Amino acid sequence: xNVRIAGIDADRQAKVAARLGQLLPEASVLHHQEDxxxxxxxxxxxxxxxxxxxxxxxxxxxVQAVLKVCNDLNVKVIARGAGTGLSGGALPSREGVLxxxxxxxxxxxxxxxxxxARVQPGVRNLSITEAAAPYGLYFAPDPSSQIACTxxxxxxxxxxxxxxxxxxxxxxxxxxxxxxTIAGEVIELGSEALDAAGYDLLALAVGSEGMxxxxxxxxxxxxxxxxxxxxxxxxxDDVEKAGNAVADVIAAGIIPAGLEMMDQPAxxxxxEFVHANYPLDAKAILLCESDGTPEEVAEEIERMTEVLxxxxxxxxxxxxxxxxxxxxxxxxxxxxxxxxxxSPDYYCMDGTIPxxxxxxxxxxxxxxxxxxxxxxxxxxxxxxxxLHPLILFDANDPDELHRTEQFAAEVLELSVAYGGxxxxxxxxxxxxxxxxxxxxxxxxxxxxxxxxxxxxxxxxLNPDKNxxxxxxxxxYGKMHVHRGQLPHPELPRF
Amino acid sequence: xxxxxxxxxETIRAAAEAGRGLRLRGGGTKDFYGQALHGAVLDTRxxxxxVAYEPTELVVTVRGGTRLTELEATLAEKGQMLPFEPPHxxxxxxxxxxxxxxxxxxxxxxxxxxxxxxxxxxxxxxRGQDLTFGGQVMKNVAGYDxxxxxxxxxxxxxxxxxxxxxxxxxxxxEATLQLELPQDKAIEIMNRWGGKxxxxxxxxxxDGDLWVRLSGAEAAVRAAREKIGGEVVDDAGAAAFWTxxxxxxxxxxxxxxxxxxxxxxxxxxxxEVPGEQLIEWGGSLRWLTTGADxxxxxxxxxxxxxxxxxxxxxxxxxxxxxxxxxxxxxxxHANLKREFDPHGVLNRGRMYPEF
Numbered sequence: 001x002n003v004r005i006a007g008i009d010a011d012r013q014a015k016v017a018a019r020l021g022q023l024l025p026e027a028s029v030l031h032h033q034e035d036x037x038x039x040x041x042x043x044x045x046x047x048x049x050x051x052x053x054x055x056x057x058x059x060x061x062x063v064q065a066v067l068k069v070c071n072d073l074n075v076k077v078i079a080r081g082a083g084t085g086l087s088g089g090a091l092p093s094r095e096g097v098l099x100x101x102x103x104x105x106x107x108x109x110x111x112x113x114x115x116x117a118r119v120q121p122g123v124r125n126l127s128i129t130e131a132a133a134p135y136g137l138y139f140a141p142d143p144s145s146q147i148a149c150t151x152x153x154x155x156x157x158x159x160x161x162x163x164x165x166x167x168x169x170x171x172x173x174x175x176x177x178x179x180x181t182i183a184g185e186v187i188e189l190g191s192e193a194l195d196a197a198g199y200d201l202l203a204l205a206v207g208s209e210g211m212x213x214x215x216x217x218x219x220x221x222x223x224x225x226x227x228x229x230x231x232x233x234x235x236x237d238d239v240e241k242a243g244n245a246v247a248d249v250i251a252a253g254i255i256p257a258g259l260e261m262m263d264q265p266a267x268x269x270x271x272e273f274v275h276a277n278y279p280l281d282a283k284a285i286l287l288c289e290s291d292g293t294p295e296e297v298a299e300e301i302e303r304m305t306e307v308l309x310x311x312x313x314x315x316x317x318x319x320x321x322x323x324x325x326x327x328x329x330x331x332x333x334x335x336x337x338x339x340x341x342x343s344p345d346y347y348c349m350d351g352t353i354p355x356x357x358x359x360x361x362x363x364x365x366x367x368x369x370x371x372x373x374x375x376x377x378x379x380x381x382x383x384x385x386x387l388h389p390l391i392l393f394d395a396n397d398p399d400e401l402h403r404t405e406q407f408a409a410e411v412l413e414l415s416v417a418y419g420g421x422x423x424x425x426x427x428x429x430x431x432x433x434x435x436x437x438x439x440x441x442x443x444x445x446x447x448x449x450x451x452x453x454x455x456x457x458x459x460x461l462n463p464d465k466n467x468x469x470x471x472x473x474x475x476y477g478k479m480h481v482h483r484g485q486l487p488h489p490e491l492p493r494f
Numbered sequence: 495x496x497x498x499x500x501x502x503x504e505t506i507r508a509a510a511e512a513g514r515g516l517r518l519r520g521g522g523t524k525d526f527y528g529q530a531l532h533g534a535v536l537d538t539r540x541x542x543x544x545v546a547y548e549p550t551e552l553v554v555t556v557r558g559g560t561r562l563t564e565l566e567a568t569l570a571e572k573g574q575m576l577p578f579e580p581p582h583x584x585x586x587x588x589x590x591x592x593x594x595x596x597x598x599x600x601x602x603x604x605x606x607x608x609x610x611x612x613x614x615x616x617x618x619x620x621r622g623q624d625l626t627f628g629g630q631v632m633k634n635v636a637g638y639d640x641x642x643x644x645x646x647x648x649x650x651x652x653x654x655x656x657x658x659x660x661x662x663x664x665x666x667x668e669a670t671l672q673l674e675l676p677q678d679k680a681i682e683i684m685n686r687w688g689g690k691x692x693x694x695x696x697x698x699x700x701d702g703d704l705w706v707r708l709s710g711a712e713a714a715v716r717a718a719r720e721k722i723g724g725e726v727v728d729d730a731g732a733a734a735f736w737t738x739x740x741x742x743x744x745x746x747x748x749x750x751x752x753x754x755x756x757x758x759x760x761x762x763x764x765x766e767v768p769g770e771q772l773i774e775w776g777g778s779l780r781w782l783t784t785g786a787d788x789x790x791x792x793x794x795x796x797x798x799x800x801x802x803x804x805x806x807x808x809x810x811x812x813x814x815x816x817x818x819x820x821x822x823x824x825x826x827h828a829n830l831k832r833e834f835d836p837h838g839v840l841n842r843g844r845m846y847p848e849f
Contacts, residue, residue, distance in 0.1 A: 111761070112689060113685050113686075113689065113761050114685065114759055114760055114761040115685075115688055115689055115760075116759075135689065136689065136690070136691075137689060157635065158635050158639070160633055164632065164633060165632065168606070168610065169633065171610075171639065171642070172606060172610050181822065183822075185822040186822070187820065187822050187823050187826070188820070188823070189823070191757075191759075191799060191800060191801065192759040192799045192800075193757040193758050193759055193778055193798075193799065193800040193801070194602065194603070194607065194757060194775055194778045194779065195607065195646075195757050195801075196757075196801060197801040197803070197816050197817035197818075197819060198816065198817075198819050198823065198824075198827055198845070198846075199643055199646070199647055199651075199827055199830060200596075200609055200642050200643055200645060200646055200647075201643075201823065201826060201827075203609060203639045203642030203643055203645075204638050204639060204640075204642075204643055206639065207635050207638070207639055208638055212638075224688075224689055224690055224691040224692075225691070226691055227691055247550035247551075248550075250549075250550045250551075250552060251549060251550045253573055253663035253664075253666070254663070255662065255663065292691065292710075292711070292714060293691060293713070293714050293717060295711070295713030295714055295716070295717050296693075296710065296711040296713055296714040298713065299711045299712065299713045299714075300711060352631040352632070352633045352634060353631065354548075354551050354553070354630055354631060355550065355551055356548060356550065356551060381633070383632075384631070384632040384633045385631050385632060385633075386631075386632075386633045419629060419630050419631070420629060420630075420631045420634075421629050421631055421633075421634040421635075421636045422636055423634075423635050423636050424631070424632075424633035424634060424635065425633050425635060426635070427635050428635070428636055428637070432636075436636060436637065439636055439637075440636075440637060441625070441626075443623050443625060444625050444626065444627065444637075445637075447619070447625060447627075447640070447833065447834070448637050448638055448640075450830075450833030450834070451638045451640065451643075451830065451833065452638075453829065453833065454826050454829035454830045454832075454833055455826055455829075457829075466637065467637065
């Protein structure tokens with residue numbers, strides 16, 4: 001029998017490391033535990049596994065080399081950007097190679113006239129905006145981890161943020177992706193024109209969680225930075241009224257740049273933490289942002305204010321300057337860490353529902369709080385119907401953990417029942433893989449497997465994530481965040 | 495399942511069993527588009543009607559056989575629209591056909607393409623399986639984005655039973671300006687505007703004139719009019735122009751055979767080929783009517799980083815309608831076709847002769 005350390009087959013490890021070592025510099029192939037330990041989990045730290053080998057290719061050619069070896073030796077490959085993902089998409093395998101894009105962090109070219117940037121996958125989201133800023137341009141998707149997360153990861157997860165309603169998700173802001181298949185072939189999907197010949201394979205690649213190809217280059221669309229942004233803070237004495245106000249804004253023909261909602265338990269937790277000066281007696285607050293030219297913003301803020309007042313807001317504040325606008329947002333953006341302070345653990349959900357069901361969902365969550373005897377503050381990307389309810393629990397109490405899992409399962413199943421989805425922006429990864437069985441039929445899941453086969457016939461790229469096997473569909477997943485400690489505590493999470 | 499769906503399922507199953515091809519057809523307004531048509535016609539119009547529409551959700555779910563005019567009228571009653579302005583190419587166009595063709599109109603440069611607004615689809619695959627992907631919500635990352643794959647797949651992967659689309663409010667104000675400019679100057683200025691926070695929603699250069707449509711808040715449109723200059727076109731004339739552009743009834747498109755659709759990066763210089771050109775989408779879309787050799791046009795497009803489609807006329811069999819694919823990408827196409835339609839029932843060869 002082979003020697004196993006941390007479940008890793010030492011002979012196989014030596015063989016894979018040796019083969020990769022022939023093609024990559026010595027420092028780019030890691031297999032000692034002390035070197036591979038930092039890669040054992042991503043932002044979903046409840047799941048951990050040591051990778052057999054870590055490879056750090058520095059170029060497309062090296063990515064090709066790694067994939068050819070893995071294909072040859074029938075080894076799984078799990079790609080990883082900054083490891084900030086919240087669904088365990090980059091969870092390694094003790095039988096696999098963890099391919100980190102950390103050494104591919106170059107901004108290749110920014111073209112301010114064509115308004116595109118061509119970058120390597122390891123470039124951080126915010127760096128793109130920083131590189132475009134001198135030209136008055138920026139990259140619109142702004143996931144909360146944007147100071148750390150990479151564009152490769154954003155593409156793999158179809159990352160969102162707080163401005164999606166107006167500016168779209170990653171899929172709307174990526175023009176072209178270049179990558180390598182498991183066979184080691186380079187493919188280009190999309191183009192720097194506005195479309196490409198053939199099937200929209202770019203759409204499949206975005207959000208594919210590293211299961212179809214390894215991304216080596218991305219062309220993103222840059223958009224002009226709005227001259228001005230202002231934000232309204234509106235308070236409500238009833239959550240359902242706040243939910244309806246969201247619908248009223250849209251019905252008035254307004255598409256806000258951001259439209260966020262927090263309930264009272266969330267605002268109270270936040271207020272203690274960041275002192276955003278939120279009205280604490282309100283049952284819910286809305287943040288409603290307008291951006292554009294000064295003329296546009298003035299006109300829109302006036303219309304928004306009128307709609308929010310009619311919808312029964314008990315208080316309306318309009319940011320007078322940039323400092324105040326940022327203060328309004330500071331509270332919303334601190335929601336996750338603030339909740340992490342008031343509870344030993346919390347479980348974050350990511351369902352999306354039609355906006356009209358917001359009120360209903362909030363009542364259902366209140367009912368479930370009683371049923372499971374657990375608290376659940378709520379923060380929403382209300383404009384998109386994307387919910388992040390946070391169930392508070394103590395993982396040291398096995399019964400609480402069990403109740404939390406049941407609570408979360410009910411909420412996600414309700415999201416599907418309301419015509420929504422189990423994940424709006426965090427991805428399926430390993431975390432929600434069982435809930436996929438609730439959302440899709442066996443035939444639909446089989447078609448997803450067919451899509452994977454079309455790109456990756458041997459099934460070696462990040463298998464065991466995103467798309468469950470039918471056998472798996474009998475079980476249910478576990479996830480929690482221990483003591484509010486995300487692996488990147490310095491990052492805002494919203 | 496309704497009778498209409500049952501009958502579609504039965505037809506597809508029978509064809510799959512017999513190994514017969516079917517030609518999916520809505521109003522038939524886009525019969526001209528794509529490779530030669532094969533197989534018995536399967537009319538999709540029996541499955542029509544709006545399934546759900548709530549303006550405050552900004553989402554409409556509609557059956558594939560529904561007429562585009564009916565859908566657009568329903569949205570307009572509530573002050574909303576299909577932001578990608580799909581071309582109809584005839585009164586009988588259906589939404590299923592529009593999604594299958596994947597074509598977008600003038601507003602594509604600012605609002606996004608048809609595929610950007612597809613939130614979910616319900617399809618029948620080549621085995622007759624009733625499958626739903628995506629949904630009715632704005633954000634959805636569960637599974638692969640099959641809905642967007644279906645957009646523009648020319649009916650080769652599935653028959654579109656239902657589609658859910660994001661819709662947007664009709665802009666409060668629109669204004670169209672006309673500036674006399676040579677082609678190279680027009681390309682330059684369209685790109686310059688693109689980098690500024692201006693409410694430009696559509697542009698077109700034809701016959702020495704650059705047309706610019708501004709859409710948005712009244713104050714923003716007014717301010718942009720000052721910055722851009724040119725002559726203001728009256729509302730009726732403007733509406734007629736943008737519709738004629740979208741529907742290819744503009745003088746440029748009359749008798750434009752063969753007509754090439756060349757999609758390139760917006761900053762690409764004026765294409766040096768004999769014949770006439772019309773430019774849209776801020777410089778990204780070039781329509782050519784030319785007798786030049788297909789290889790020359792494809793080479794020009796590829797060198798610029800784009801692709802060329804033989805949109806109307808010409809020798810389709812000889813030239814191929816769509817730009818040739820790189821071998822590795824072509825293989826993925828063939829694999830996908832096999833997964834969705836293992837018996838080759840659906841619009842076989844409509845996109846590429848190989849599948």
